[in-house]
Amino acid sequence: MAFDVERVRAEYPALDEGFVHFDGAAGTLVAEPVARAVASVLRGAVANRTTAFAPGRRALRILADARAAVADLVGADPDGVVFGPSATALTYTVARSLARTWRPGDNVVVSRLDHDANVRPWVQLAGQHGVQVRWAEFDPQTGALPIGQYGELVDDRTRLVAVTAASNAIGTRPDVAAVAATAHAAGALVYVDGVHATPHLPTDVTALGADFYVTSAYKWSGPHIAACAAAPQLWAGTATDKLLPSPDEAPERFELGTPSFEQLAGVTAAVEFLATLDDTAPGTRRERVTASLAAAHRYDTRLFQTLLEGLRSTPGVRILPAPEGGAPTVSFRVAGQHPAETSAALGEKGICVFAGDYYAYEYFQTMGLRDSGGAVRASVYHYTTDDDVTRLLEAVAAQA
Template sequence: MYDVAAVRRHFPALEEGAAHFDGPGGTQVPDVVADTVANTLRSAVANRGTRTTAERRADEIVTEARQAMADLLGSDPAGIVFGRSMTQLTYDLARALAKQWRPGDEVIVTRLDHDANIRPWVQTAEAHGLTVRWADFNPETGELPPDAITTLLTDRTRVVAVTAASNLLGTRPDIPEIAHHVHAADALLYVDGVHLTPHSPVDVEALGGDFYACSPYKFLGPHLGVLTATPALLDTIHPDKLLPATDTVPERFELGTLPYELLAGTTAAVDFLASLTPGDAPRRTRLLRSMTALEHHEQAMLNRLEHALSEIPAVHPHGTPTRTRTPTTLFSLDGVPPSTAHDFLATRGVNAPAGHFYALECSRHLGLGDTGAIRAGIAPYTDDSDVDRLVTAITELTA
């Protein structure tokens, strides 16, 4: 059902000839998304309203983008908040929630997470006299078992922040199980879905998190951040805002005028994902079908890559490959610094970067320090030839 050759024809960037394994840091953009952004900028758009064509167009763009993201995530469009980035949204929410915290309360973060789901909570907790508790993952397997978090819960826990998938290792913690225990402790669960959303069907209600954040530019869209929660929960939180700004949800969390062209591009990205497999149905149904097909394709590409890398003696993978993982592999090379490998691969037209990718605590816990390792991420446009080019280059480098 998944035609990768047809998908690739929609990505002008691929015409430059590189094999892209840098998707975890931001995917390439299909033509329909770029065209939508450009066409929106060419059209008359004003502040949202109902009187003029420009006002109505702006309002429609926002409404459509909220519905598109709700369809992608299985959430309520009235609980979709847009921001500059997931990092900005997380900082803003942490500061708003802190108004309800008291000295001696506690927050839990994990060493598996990207720093965007660590530092906002740590810094806000420190500013308000809260205790920060750290959940450690198994550095041999890369797994974060639920009890790494649940054993830290107390009656003073206010927020638990955990990733739905590690952007460094691809590890996927058992979020529903964690959510069950977090809620039993009367705490809130903030889920970083940035690295899960591009690779798997998402149902935020089934996951059980109170908040779920993601980034459209990781799933073929523009640079933007999205946060979703139930409108009822958002209504209990009061961020700082300008006096004339509306106090309605979700707008009270969106500071200033929204980037209409990027919202239109986000809708286009979601529609493109829904079209990855043929058939007519409501968009949510098409998304679930397409994302399932995409997941199978990406897993096949990852299996091909990891099998080939396992036959190169100098390659040392980090974490234990499992099926409950996004199509992401992290590895080191004997005698070759990660930055050197990054440079060499670039000369071969292979974009497979190296570093800690802002998962600094994770990299350190793996024993990789601040240097990190080589990360290869599979994307919707990855095909057999891309994988073979990466393997050939690694073989040449380590010969």
Template sequence: MTYDVDAVRARFPALAEGAAHFDGPGGSQTPAAVADSVAGTLRSAVANRGSVTRAEARAEEIVVAARAAAADLVGGVAGGIVFGRSMTQLTYDVSRALAKEWGPGDEVVVSRLDHDANIRPWVHAAAASGATLRRADFDPATGVLSAADVEAVLSSRTRLVAVTAASNLLGSRPDVPAIAAAARAAGALTYVDGVHLTPHDVVDVAALGADFFACSPYKFLGPHLGLLHATPALLESVHPDRLAPMPDTVPERFELGTLPYELLAGTTAAIDFLAGLVGSTGTRRDRLIGSMTALEKHEAALLDRLDDGLASIPRVIRYGDPARRRTPTALFNIEGATPARMYRGLAERGVNAPAGTFYALECADRLGLGTAGAVRAGIAPYTTESEVDRLLTAVAELA
């Protein structure tokens, strides 16, 4: 189906301010439907979940709806959806719970390509349990982490492999199904950071082989929240610390305190918005597949335009391999200019493309970027050809 970016943009009030937003990898702009859903929940009577009062029932309905929507988004099951304050918080919670069963002799594998939210929790969990931490390296010339890179550090003692589905810095996409298969053959679980992949492609947790899959609604047009998927059977085997009065049922045993009902309502609205991008038909999962397939094609064309434009500008240094499949993300610097200066210069021209390491500290270090990092330009559902050209013009002026 045809992707009508102008029709999509008309539903984002924030775009009226006039900036060209390439800052989506750090947090996308929000459509009116999501804001209305959050505000509508806050204006309604809501109480702790229950069935006696209408306020209790409304809270229960919001939670059930959000779990169903999130399951449709990732191709999972509603009973396997856990909500938390952020992906980082959820990853720390799961790492601490899993580490209760680890000890000296066990091993945990992380990748240098990852955001620190899928490295540091496992570093701390390994240290607390006495397990050994092993790091899978990637090719800094291409930005690619291969299955062989991970297999090189696997052993019969590996308990878990933590890997990103797409680098938040480079956009490069490891072969997660092959990595998960190798981990499974070694008897290990796979924890997949899907934060940077979920806004740009159809997610199917079973096809990925992800035992755990974590992502962030505020990266795919929703409110600031984190969500995690695992099968209910796997969640049943994990026992996080919790308050005594809390339910021990799955997935509730992982959700500390009262859930933010307004943010859950906003998450459902964001997923429904994605499902309606191109007017697909069928179930919500069917519509999501249709919409995300069309969106990926739209964003890929814009990424080609951006890559070609950057390649034509003298003194622009690009990172990663543009020929490799990746999310619509470009990482670059200008020879002789600091990333911070470029960031400010772009902002002065109405182009929001921030600079830094974006919490991918080990990845940035492997690329030789140090703490200054580079400029990251991310394409979103509301990005247009003219905005890409606006970015390229600004970069050429700065160069």
């Protein structure tokens, strides 16, 4: 069988604790091979980077392997993969670096569908450089991000368009390739937040038209570390703040301080693991990870449909609208109940769902729901089962 959920679940020792996890959008459980890889670096002789002795060469190998792994995961060039502590930190680094060349009269385009990590760094850097901020609006009735508006938002003074590959609140997957085509025609760069998209679908940064693509490993069974992929020549042509003696070359120039070798080893193990989700998939690691994520997506989609239908038929539940075909994440509210109350009541039953705005700040502001507690979010991942969905629906029905 291409995707065998019981085989996959056996690789997540944390599932033995018995919680029901619909909180993958905030961070997934870690796969056992990842934990082993992290521990083996911490237990073994791994020094700081040097070619002089073997433990130092191991560190160099770990970093190179992790770049290659992320490159296979998202279809990028390994020499253009930069690591950092989080997607937020990496986006600030890129924003500060790119903004050095922005001039008053330039503009940047951000979207109200995005997580604040792909909004505020651009807004704040724009403010510091006298650059105008233009807002792409989502449709509150459908949750879609209409692409037509980019024709009006983007002009020859647009330096950057920031857009999400999937909303972490409602799963919407905007037509990033179309946004990128509009941006590129005007000479603007495109920064894509792939944090919520990467775990759920195969990614091809070239097909997306992403100049920069950021993703966090803790959303795809890995450790708490993030990567930003771009063409090596784009990094090479971008100046950044750095220490005098630290490497001048890209991508190292953008990685401040000593990297976390244990987490980098975990990144490689996570990609290797994802490539086995479909254990019949042949070919290179890139081909296997692509086929595996496609198989996991088919599995998730079926479960997510069951979840949506169940929520729709539960009286008192209001689902925040989202277009078909998004990431398997839904936000909802139970009538007369603060989202935090719903989340806590489900938590009492061992069911993990987040409540709040999950940093999708502009989305919840626009929906007029931020001040009243946002919503409750349930996200399906490839270790979710039919039984988990039934338990969640029963628990929500008991609250409604």
